[in-house]
Amino acid sequence: MTDKERKVGRGRLLVSLLLLAGLARPAFPQTAGNPGPRSRSDARKPRTVVIDPGHGGIEPGARGKLGTVEKDITLAIALKLKAMIEKNMAFQVVLTRDKDMDVPLENRAAIANNQKADVFISIHTNSSRQKSAEGSETFFLSTGATPDEETRRLAYLENNSSRIEDHVDKTSEEDVKMILWDMAQTAYIRQSSQLAEMIQAELNSLLGTRNRGIKQAPFKVLTGAACPAVLIEAAFISNPEEEKKLASDAFQTSVAEAIYRGLTKYLQLYP
């Protein structure tokens, strides 16, 4: 651990609190039944979905035994999903990449935040060292904090939120920016789990793959998104049977269709 990393570590706690002070307020009342933080009754600004085709460029992602490469499949599904949304919904769709190119993980969530996205959907194909691994699953973020830590953090926040800003000195402004993105997703975990559930239900009914359910994981690409965010593992590219499916146009269309239907149902909850 270098000196700088320590500083970041210290800043991280402060700023995660600062961030929760800023973000959690609009988000938490929602658990009491209010509309979402990004629901816009004034329809002047178009609502936005950001779709993130996993990997790309020098980062191919996982590879199948038959030679299928994850980054190609995720892009193909993302383009189909974009077309479906644009055709049927009054939504603006932004892709984190629309061709085979490098996009750093941090930039992917930053694109969503800069676009003030309503939803962030990352599309991947899975891989395992188990030959038999198969099926589809949808992830949302786990923060890695134990329930105890979470409780303590929220308690501290309640008692000290007004004073937190004074603690963050100017020299650490860079850290602050990074950490704000870093922790942004923590305020949207509940909506993200709902979105994951609805997409997973459609994957189950459309794909005929094994249902691996919804899961939480500390995925880097989700941590910085300041909106409901999920990561979809359409099927296992490491399993030759599923690799063949993933490479087929029909299956890619079904995956896009399932995500589209799940998204539609989710948006009915938060009109």
Add this chain to the structure above:
Amino acid sequence: MADKKNPWKPALILGVLLVVLAVLVIIFFTGGEREKVRRLAEAGLPKAQPPAGEPAVRKTVTLFFLSDDDDLLHGETREIAVGPSAADEAERALAELVKGSARSLISPLPAETRVRQVFITKDGIAYVDFGREIVDKFSYGSSSELSAVYAVVNTLAFNFKSVKKVAILVEGAEKETLGGHVDLTRPFPPDYSIVAK
């Protein structure tokens, strides 16, 4: 003239030297946090253990592997040499994890993986430094990346009481992810919900 100045010269040189010394002392104490962490890690633990006078002493550790039957991690016991420090034992346990299962379980790490060093801080964070093979020798998906990370995290947290969380480094530096999925920039608490009962 020159003679009159002479009495001041040594004092001046001494003054300059003192300032330089003061700066060096300040740098010494404020910089190099990393070294301090290491020294804490090394000083804190070994003394509790008896020196490795009896190299024959061995202990049983539980390693976590994948099975082809389910999506869970499965424990497999292994003997490793004891001491001198918990960090030394942790390195041995991880080397055994890399070697793979003696039964037919599946190793979650690439066979080429090198364990460069483990150090354990006073506040219970084990820093595991892997060679670059852990990144280069496998193209990870979400599942394989999660099982690689949690096989390491659970193996250390399960066997060593002093380890509360585990941080993974690659070639001595912080790395964002192994393959584009799991965030390595924060230490992980163990997750036993993915371990077979």
